[in-house]
Amino acid sequence: NSVPHIELNSGHSIPQLGFGVFLVDPADTQRVVEDALEVGYRHIDTATGYNNETQVGAAIKASGIRREEIFVTTKLLNDDHKAGDVAGAFSRSLDMLGLDYLDLYLIHWPMPKNERFVETWRQFEGFKSDGRAKSIGVSNFLVPHLETLMAETDVVPDVNQVELHPAFQQRELRDFQAKHGIRTEAWGPLGQGKYELFTLPAIADVAAAHDVTPAQVVLRWHVQTGNIVIPKSTRRERMAENFDIFGFELSADEMNAIDALDENRRVGGHPEDIN
Numbered sequence: 001n002s003v004p005h006i007e008l009n010s011g012h013s014i015p016q017l018g019f020g021v022f023l024v025d026p027a028d029t030q031r032v033v034e035d036a037l038e039v040g041y042r043h044i045d046t047a048t049g050y051n052n053e054t055q056v057g058a059a060i061k062a063s064g065i066r067r068e069e070i071f072v073t074t075k076l077l078n079d080d081h082k083a084g085d086v087a088g089a090f091s092r093s094l095d096m097l098g099l100d101y102l103d104l105y106l107i108h109w110p111m112p113k114n115e116r117f118v119e120t121w122r123q124f125e126g127f128k129s130d131g132r133a134k135s136i137g138v139s140n141f142l143v144p145h146l147e148t149l150m151a152e153t154d155v156v157p158d159v160n161q162v163e164l165h166p167a168f169q170q171r172e173l174r175d176f177q178a179k180h181g182i183r184t185e186a187w188g189p190l191g192q193g194k195y196e197l198f199t200l201p202a203i204a205d206v207a208a209a210h211d212v213t214p215a216q217v218v219l220r221w222h223v224q225t226g227n228i229v230i231p232k233s234t235r236r237e238r239m240a241e242n243f244d245i246f247g248f249e250l251s252a253d254e255m256n257a258i259d260a261l262d263e264n265r266r267v268g269g270h271p272e273d274i275n
C-alpha cells in the first residue's frame with residue numbers, strides 16, 4: 001500500500017491520505033492514533049480546538065516512527081486568532097504535540113468579521129521562514145478570502161482545507177485553487193455520517209462491482225479527483241478499510257456518476273457565520 005504524495009507550493013509534499021481526529025475523545029486519542037500509525041497512516045490532522053494535541057504527540061512518540069516520516073497538521077484556535085495571540089498559540093501547539101516543527105499549520109476559520117486573517121497570515125509567513133512550520137495554509141476560506149490574502153501578503157497558502165464530499169463538491173473553489181497551486185484538502189470526506197451517502201446507487205452499486213465498501217468508493221473518488229483526504233474513525237477495522245483504497249480504480253463513468261451527486265449542500269458551518 002503506497003499512499004501518493006502531493007507536491008505543495010512550499011516544495012514539501014503531503015501524503016494524499018491522512019487520518020483526522022476531530023471529536024476523538026482525548027482519553028481515546030493516544031490509542032486511536034497509535035492504531036492509525038500501525039495501520040499505516042503517516043499523516044495526522046488535528047487542531048488546538050480538538051483538545052487532543054497532547055495525546056496525538058504522545059502517540060507519535062510511543063510509535064517509535066521517525067519524526068520526518070509522519071506529516072503532522074494542526075490549526076490555530078479561533079479564540080487565539082481573535083485575540084491576536086498567534087505566536088503564543090503556535091508555541092503552545094508545538095509544546096503540546098512535543099514537536100519542534102509542524103509539517104502544516106492552518107488558520108482554522110477565516111472569521112471574516114474579525115478582519116484579522118491578513119495580519120495572522122503574516123505571522124504564519126514568519127513561522128514558515130523560521131522553519132517551525134514547513135508548510136502553511138488555511139481552512140474554510142472562500143474565494144474572496146483567498147483573493148484578499150493573495151493581494152495583501154507574500155506567500156500563497158499551500159492548502160485550503162474545506163468541507164468536501166459528494167453532496168458538496170466545491171467545484172468553483174477547486175478550479176480557483178488549481179490556478180494558484182493551492183491544494184484542496186477535504187474535511188468531512190464521508191459527509192461526517194450526516195446524510196445517507198453509502199446507499200446511493202452511484203456509490204453502493206459501484207462498491208459491489210469492485211468488491212469494496214461504499215466508504216472506500218467515496219474515498220477513492222476523492223483521491224482520483226485530486227483531493228487530499230483525511231477520514232476519521234476510532235475503529236481500527238474502519239481505519240484499515242479507509243486506508244485500503246489504492247488497489248482498485250473507478251472508471252470515468254463511475255467518476256461522472258459520483259460527480260453528478262453534487263447538491264451544493266453543506267453539512268457543517270458556513271465560513272461567513274463563524275466569527
Ligand code: NAD
Nearest residue numbers: 020021022045139187188189190191192215231232233238
Ligand atoms: P468524516 O467524513 O471523516 O466522517 C467521520 C464519520 O464517518 C465517523 O465518525 C464514522 O461514523 C464514519 N465512518 C468513518 N469511516 C467509515 C467507514 N469505513 N464506514 C462507515 N462509516 C465510516 O468526518 P470528520 O471526522 O468530520 O472529517 C475528517 C477530518 O477532517 C476530521 O477528523 C478533522 O481532522 C478534519 N475536519 C476539519 C474541519 C475544519 O474546520 N478544518 C472540520 C471538520 C473536520
